[in-house]
Amino acid sequence: MHRRAARLLDDYVSGALSRREASRIEDHVAVCAECRRTLGELRKTVELLQRLRGGLECPDVADAVVARVRRGEADTSVWDRWSARASRFLAGPLGAPLATAAVGLLLFAVLPRLEVEISIPGRDGSTSVLAGPTLPSTESAPQARRTTSAPLLARRVNESLTQPPRSMSFTCFESSSVESCRDQHALMTRLAMDNVWAFLAQIEQVPEPRRDVWLSGLSRYAADAGAAADVAARLRATGDPRAQRLAIRFEEVR
Amino acid sequence: MSHPRMAAVTHPLFDRTRSIPDAELAGSADPDRELVVRWRRGELDAFAALVRRHQRRVFGLLLRMLGNREEAEDATQDTFLNLHRHGHRFRFESRFSTFVYRVAVNAALNRRRSLGRRRSQVEAFTEAQSIGQLAPAAGSDPEASLLGDRLRARLTSELLALPEALRAPVILFDIEGLSYGEISEVLEVAEGTVKSRIHRARQALRARLRDLVAAPESGS
Numbered sequence: 001m002h003r004r005a006a007r008l009l010d011d012y013v014s015g016a017l018s019r020r021e022a023s024r025i026e027d028h029v030a031v032c033a034e035c036r037r038t039l040g041e042l043r044k045t046v047e048l049l050q051r052l053r054g055g056l057e058c059p060d061v062a063d064a065v066v067a068r069v070r071r072g073e074a075d076t077s078v079w080d081r082w083s084a085r086a087s088r089f090l091a092g093p094l095g096a097p098l099a100t101a102a103v104g105l106l107l108f109a110v111l112p113r114l115e116v117e118i119s120i121p122g123r124d125g126s127t128s129v130l131a132g133p134t135l136p137s138t139e140s141a142p143q144a145r146r147t148t149s150a151p152l153l154a155r156r157v158n159e160s161l162t163q164p165p166r167s168m169s170f171t172c173f174e175s176s177s178v179e180s181c182r183d184q185h186a187l188m189t190r191l192a193m194d195n196v197w198a199f200l201a202q203i204e205q206v207p208e209p210r211r212d213v214w215l216s217g218l219s220r221y222a223a224d225a226g227a228a229a230d231v232a233a234r235l236r237a238t239g240d241p242r243a244q245r246l247a248i249r250f251e252e253v254r
Numbered sequence: 255m256s257h258p259r260m261a262a263v264t265h266p267l268f269d270r271t272r273s274i275p276d277a278e279l280a281g282s283a284d285p286d287r288e289l290v291v292r293w294r295r296g297e298l299d300a301f302a303a304l305v306r307r308h309q310r311r312v313f314g315l316l317l318r319m320l321g322n323r324e325e326a327e328d329a330t331q332d333t334f335l336n337l338h339r340h341g342h343r344f345r346f347e348s349r350f351s352t353f354v355y356r357v358a359v360n361a362a363l364n365r366r367r368s369l370g371r372r373r374s375q376v377e378a379f380t381e382a383q384s385i386g387q388l389a390p391a392a393g394s395d396p397e398a399s400l401l402g403d404r405l406r407a408r409l410t411s412e413l414l415a416l417p418e419a420l421r422a423p424v425i426l427f428d429i430e431g432l433s434y435g436e437i438s439e440v441l442e443v444a445e446g447t448v449k450s451r452i453h454r455a456r457q458a459l460r461a462r463l464r465d466l467v468a469a470p471e472s473g474s
Binding site: 069 | 464
């Protein structure tokens with residue numbers, strides 16, 4: 001009974017117990033010193049809180065509020081009105097099927113077309129960070145955490161031939177270890193170079209205006225990465241005249 | 255509707271919502287019913303009367319929730335502006351005063367969120383100090399020396415020290431005198447949750463106010 005009574009003392013003080021339960025609590029409290037003390041403290045706590053009732057000097061805000069209403073401050077914004085309508089619509093019979101269709105569209109039609117361009121934290125601009133699968137040196141890695149380099153191509157090129165790349169930062173946090181930062185860098189570099197090769201293999205399929213964007217980016221990465229020879233060979237293997245010209249330029253530089 | 259500005263202000267709230275048939279309101283015993291109905295018809299005077307009727311309780315609740323007089327006054331105004339803005343959502347399914355409390359609690363939470371918890375607490379402490387000393391006087395009967403403003407300040411500061419989830423239920427139950435059911439509607443949580451939060455809040459307050467509530471040792 002003691003444990004049950006201890007649990008119900010709060011309800012007893014609140015007057016939330018039935019008469020029968022209340023009388024059982026009273027019987028118990030009469031013989032249990034601990035519950036008697038707890039009940040006394042609880043009653044006193046509630047009495048103290050009740051002393052906060054009233055006694056406040058309350059400002060009259062009615063005139064100020066009505067003036068603000070007249071100034072239009074309580075009008076709903078266009079956004080509020082539209083969001084309320086949207087909520088009502090989504091709660092309606094057509095809401096669930098349409099929301100499902102929208103999510104499906106997003107997953108299967110929009111997301112696969114998104115391209116991501118990744119910046120790899122590297123050294124300053126004059127130093128290569130795109131050395132293919134080569135890892136940055138241990139000494140430069142801590143510094144690399146605070147700087148960003150030229151962007152890299154990433155994601156599947158064949159899924160995104162018509163959209164310009166979008167920027168996304170690759171960041172090694174100060175808290176991550178040098179090793180994990182280097183591993184991430186190597187992985188992203190490898191992905192990026194894989195996509196460079198994938199792009200070159202499909203360059204004929206890329207619409208002309210988009211090719212120029214990719215090729216100019218590509219030449220910059222290749223030069224920065226010291227992968228010019230590799231890139232030049234692959235450029236030469238394509239049938240694109242501009243790629244051929246780029247290949248010649250790379251070879252001259254080399 | 256003599257003034258064009260009046261029309262612009264009062265119409266949108268009522269035009270965009272379904273008007274409530276009188277039959278729907280007929281069975282309601284809500285003492286605010288008549289004023290609410292007039293307000294819904296676009297009478298700003300009725301709205302002003304509702305503000306005057308409820309502002310004291312709203313201000314009291316907000317002062318205890320926020321711990322700062324100026325913030326509480328601003329939040330009181332925000333409460334009634336939001337009430338005017340979203341009043342069309344009230345369907346007389348509960349008492350109007352419960353609906354007002356719900357808007358007020360939301361205004362307090364929004365205000366705390368926008369101010370940041372830290373700033374509010376610092377200001378709350380300053381506010382409580384400005385009302386009176388927080389600590390009980392040493393060497394005297396604690397309760398007798400903490401009457402009036404000093405006791406209020408102490409209680410206010412102890413309430414502010416409670417977690418937000420526990421503070422609102424205990425204020426609404428023990429100070430504002432709402433029922434479990436009404437608090438459940440105001441806070442939009444189950445009645446069982448309300449009871450448990452009140453229980454935890456009282457336990458915490460009992461521990462913090464031990465110097466005031468503990469019975470003297472027998473025989474001493």
